[in-house]
Amino acid sequence: MIKHIVMWKLKDYAEGNDKQFNANEIKIRLESLKDKITVIRKIEVGINNNAVNSYDVVLYSEFESYEDLDIYQKHPLHLEVAAFVGAVKVDRTCVDYEV
Template identity: 90%
Template sequence: MIKHIVMWKLKDYAEGNDKQFNANEIKIRLESLKDKISEIGKIEVGINNNPANSYDVVLYSEFESYEDLDIYQKHPSHMEVAAFVGTVKDDRTCVDYEA
C-alpha cells in the first residue's frame, strides 16, 4: 500500500477569497475525487486548527500501488484540482511511502 501525504500553506488571499474559504474549497474538491478516480483507496483532507503551525491543509490518501498513484496524479479531474490549488498556495510539501 502507498500512502500519499501532501500539505499546503495557503496565501492569505487568492482567487478573490480568503484563506479559510480556499481551504474549504480545496477540501471539497479533493474529497470529490474519490467518486471520480477509482484508484483512490482512501482520501481524507484536513484543515489545520492549530494556528502555531505553518501548514493550512493536509491531504492523506492511500493507493494499492505506485502505478495507481501515478494514474491519480495524471487524471484530468486531479489535474483540475491541482491547478486551483496552485493558484492559492504559498508552499507545498509531499511524502509518498510504502506501508
C-alpha cells in the same frame, strides 16, 4: 499500499477569496475525487486549526501501488484541482511511502 501525504501553506487571499474559503474549497474538491477516480482507496483532507505558524491544509490518501498513484496524479480531474491549489498556495510539501 502507498500512502500519499501532501501539505500546503495557503496565501492569505487568492482567487478572490480568503485563506479559510480556499482551504474549504480544496477539501471539497479533493474529497469529491474519491467517487470519480477509481484508483483512490482512501482520501481525507484536514484543515489545520492550530494557530502556530504551520501548514494550512493536509491531504492523506492511499493507493494500491505507485502505478495507481501515478494514474491519480495524471487524471484530468485531479489536474483541475491541482491547478486551483497551485493558484492559492504559497508552499507545498509531500511524502509518499509504501507500507
